[in-house]
Amino acid sequence: MRLTFTPLNLARYLVWSGFALILIVAPLIFSKGAALSILSQIGTVMIFGLSYNMLLGQGGMLSFGHAVYSGLGAFFAIHAMNSSGIGASVPTTLIPLVGGFAGMAFGVLFGYVTTKKSGTTFAMITLGLVELVFASSLMFPSFFGGEGGITTNRVRGDALFGISYGPQIQVYYLIAFWLFISTIAMFAFTQTPLGRMINAVRDNPERVEFIGYNTQWVRYLTLILSAFFAGISGGLGAINFEIVSAENVSAIRSGAVLLFVFIGGISFFFGPLLGAIVGVFFSVMLSDFTPAWQLYLGLFFVLLVRYAPAGLASLILMLLRVKSFGLFHRIWKPLLAVCAVSLVGFAGFLAGIEMLYHLTLEAANGSIMTRFGQQIDVKAAAPWLVVAGLLAAGIVGYRRVQPGYYAVWSEVNAEIAAKQRGSAA
């Protein structure tokens, strides 16, 4: 019997080439001001998120302490960059590998202990571990740099081909390069025996033992590999920001990657990529515009957990699925209606929150709030009436159009399910 290669092979090359193309071209499209810095950040968070999803999405291991590996990797990388000994001979291009191997070493050390347990106990032990490392970071200031952290200069050593990593664009392409090969490597992992067995462990850890596998070893090895890639992302962060501090090994950072990956969608390989974009958008870009960004992020996350636990990736894929069955024309009008009323209500909600924030947090600056060039007096009644109106319109409109949309959506999906069953029968 021949192992046929599916026609998907061509699609596979297209997808990876497309990915590479996007990475190469992105800074040309988003070229304004801080865009390059944001793209660089997105790149490192993508690697971090993908490594985290090896544990969560592929292995069912909820960790609250993944920043331990990326953070320790970052510290080792930055010390290597600063060192005048062995570290000095490592070119900046390869520094991420220092981070990777450091992360991996700690994965070997800590992972043995943490993977002895599973489920909630595993989550708790990872939380304890990250708090432990974070607390000890203040105890050893020569390694962790105390309150200020460790700084470095990424322009070091010989500039090969004129690449000194001084300009941000060079750092971006370095990150893009490591992102590309890390993504390929982590994707390849999902197509190996270990990669498949960690999925089996996720689904049924007990059964795995009865088909000859030691569940703990499957988890342990996966964690070690995940820690390697986390360390690479840490090393890239050290190069990008030229500073590493205790915050890099904090529970806050671990929580952030959990949030981002979940938002993107843990059941899909590319989910973390999406999550990184959304996450950096909230935490870096939005934070420049509004003090309420954490509220929005938290709300967004909670709503997603409640209404779309499979993440943004699932929403996109569901729509694509409808399109691939040629049924998109049935849903686009109701979908547009729902989106429109949601937008109206959302605008009202946003305005209300912004005004509230101004009222309580910036009261010292007076009651005039400036947004989009407009002056809004948060103590006056008019803006609040507008907010109330928008909210009311949104809610009423939503109640009107949502049932219709839901009906069409269910209908369409039932048809698709029937078609799929029909083709399998």
Next chain:
Amino acid sequence: MNALELKDVRKSFGKSEIIRGANLTVAKGERVAVIGPNGAGKSTLFNLVSGRFGISSGDICLNGNSISGLKPYEINRLGLSRSFQISNLFVNLSVYENLRCAVLWAMGYRYSFWQRLNGLRDAHERAEQVLEQIGLQRQRKVLAGVLTYAEQRALEIGITIAGGADVILLDEPTAGMSRSESDAAVELIRKVTVGKSLVMVEHDMSVVFGLADKIAVLVYGEVIACDTPANIRSNAAVQAAYLGQEVHA
């Protein structure tokens, strides 16, 4: 050398002794059915043999080697595989992937993260072979979690035998099946256990009499009789255990 031997196996959970000195011998290639009233300890016995629980005393030997105290994966690697009464599948993997996972260790691929799964021809062929045997070729891409009950039971058996173990333990393989589904399952079991030693817990007597070379009767944690089907039928102690009183014809 016997395929499986239980020597005076005892198991207590706290103060309750569930298995009170069970003795059983399964010769190579033999098919033994374990029957008994509810609560006799049949599933517990399976859990003890497969390593899910540890025994309190006694010994269990697989092909002459003691396996008491070994972990389930160690016992599986020595050539014993078991199915579960409640289907224990990998619900988010397809039928094909379920079977392929079941063969990976037996084929020596271990924890490899450097080999392409889809390039492993022998694993693929064995998975296809089992897929065909259990009759689920058309559902190969369906996720195990959405199969029908009978399909899940078939997959359950498939996962159990895919690794090529010599000693197979099936825990109520036809539980909850209709007559025709049971008959199909019996045929499947007969087909896939050719040349292997089989121990089966069953309640359905027609399945038992159709498949078993020997029947072991487990009552209150002890094997009170182990004999050919015909002899078991007329065994007074067995009748008393099931019916409570000796039946006078």
Next chain:
Amino acid sequence: MEFTLFTLLNGVSYGLLLFMLSSGLTLIFSMMGVLNFAHASFYMLGAYMAYTISSVLGFWPALVLAPIVVGLIGALVERYGLRPLHKYGHIPELLFTFGMSYLIVELVQLIWGRAAVPYPIPKELDGPLFTLFSTSFPIYRGFMMLVALSMLASIYLVLTRTRVGLVIQAALTHPDAVEALGHNVPRIFMWVFGGGCALAGLAGVIGGNAFVTEPGMAATVGSIIFVVVVVGGMGSLAGAFVASILIGVLQTFAVALDYSLMTMFNGLGANITEATPGYELLKLTISQSAAILPFLLLVLILIFRPKGLMGTRE
């Protein structure tokens, strides 16, 4: 001697506060399998509510009202946020409470601002309870211990002497069986969750003015109560009690001790200076390592005794 006594008393009172907090968490976890990440946030809510209520009505009404309000909020959160997630399993539930913890901190900042609020100890309870030698033990600390102990006693009585308590105990280990017997288990869950949050709120009322009431207070105490629950044993109230006192006393003592390995070795005649290898490790004082002690304990317990000190399940 004086030092030991007062540090012990302070440690015990801190431990009792931890117990007030972690008892609710233990109840919720044992009952519903949900590790409520937002538990410390309800503690914070209790403190802020008490601040607002006490500035209008006084401390004593706040002592009663604030926990009730927090408990109601908790019940609503369970009913409309958590309950629809039961069918998806424990991870989405945990993530939901995780998200809630972010949200509550933000909402608190939105309403009360980012700076600490001046939530005062009531005049009747301000001042020394007794003075031994030269150190005095504040009345308020004694009050905290009193509230915590009476709370412990009432939980115990409710769980063991009332019908509702028996049902809760049964549902702690066998929710399906209890539901099959006709009890409205989802509603019981809602009240247990609300009750747990109310306990956290009560801890906030008491602790908010003894320590500082600010948006960061949830994070400070959040991880420690998880340590308490795990070390004590998931599912065991008695274990949570023992673990709380243990950690409270341990930390309070540790923070007060300025000895390090270096002082010990130097006392024995060694001469350790900056040039000695391992100096950084040797000069670490116990007080500097106080922060990691609870987590070290957590990791050690999870390695050597994962059931916790008195736990019944992992």
